[in-house]
Amino acid sequence: MNLSLIQRAIDKRGLRAFTEAFTSQLVSKYPNMTDQESASYLQYFWPAYSRPQQKTPKGDWHIWFVLAGRGYGKTRTGAEWVREQVEDHGKKRIALIAETAADCRDVMIEGPAGLLNICPPWNKPFYEPSKRRLTWPGGARAFTYSGKEPNQLRGPQHDAGWADELAKWQYMDEAWSNFMLGLRGGSDPKAIVTTTPRPLKLIKELVASKTTVVTGGSTYDNKANLPQSFFDTVIKGYEGTRLGQQEIFAQILEDNPEALFTLDRIHQNRLEQVPS
Structure with a gap:
């Protein structure tokens, strides 16, 4: 058991509040648990x-957009949201989408804050990499996709989805469109986006949408869980820079006025294959 993590939670909330919250959820979800469990x-x-x-x-929303800096805890937030959808809301078909198949595996599934590490032993999904699929004991399934292969999302239907680092997807617009067209399962399909921002049209549109809830923050919000050396040697070098505003403080910057091409123009003119 991670006692230091529990102690930090008690210090933050107070012992009484922590105990009441823990007991209330435990009794409602698992009334027959033993003391050891x-x-x-x-x-x-x-x-x-x-x-x-x-x-x-x-509230009533369709997309939860977590717009945050590096090290904020975006991956943990996304993984815990997926877990919540399975355990508390009965979701059965969940899309997991990352920039690449390797990112989906290494970050969203097998990473320190990925699904295999944050789900409890009694409700841990079984991962089948060759089938791009996780299956929970209760039958819920999550399927993995890549922003490099948008056609993977053409056809499949989901009732929930987690899109990680959307701003980095190579074919962002097409992959997102296919994902949204398939997010129609169940009575209340929802999705979470966890990303560090870039000044892209789709990102701005999603953030401004009335059906989107935006939360997030800076790298400093998670300082208690990150090594001080990370701030002293890495973050310090980005303070006061445009890149720091984006990567640390999650600000959506306008394109650099001295740039020859905008990021939107670059994305719009990507080619899937090199011309012969």
Whole structure:
């Protein structure tokens, strides 16, 4: 059990608030748990460890857009949201989309904050890389896709989805469009986007949409969980720069006025194949 993580949660919330929140959720979800099982569940109790901006927003929305800096905890937020959709909302077909197939595997699934590491042992999905699929004990399935292969998303239907680092997808517009057309399963399909921003048309449109809830913040919001050396040697070098505004503080910057081409122009003119 990760006692240091639990202690930080108690320090942040107070022992009484932590205990009440933990007990309430445990009783409602697992009324027949033994004391030993309850102790194990404690380390997977995300509501106690998450920051307010990492909690699923309330209200009627279609896209939860987590716009945040490097090291903010975007991956953990996305993975825990998927877990919540499976455990609490009965979602059965979930799309997991990253820039590449390797990113989907190495970050969203097998990474330190990926699904295989944040799901509890009693409800951990079975991962079949060759089938690009995870299957939970209750039957829910998540399917992996790549922003480099937008046609993978043409046809499949989902009732939930997690799009990671959307701003980096090579064929962002086409992949996103195919994903949205297939996000029609169940009575209330939803998606989460976790990304560091870039000044791209689609990103700006999604952030401005009335059906999008935007949360997030800077790298500094997660300082308690990151090594001080990271701030002293890496982050310090980006302070006061345009890149720092984007990568640390998650600001959507306008294109550099001295650039010959805008990022949108570059994306619009990408070729899937080299002309013969």
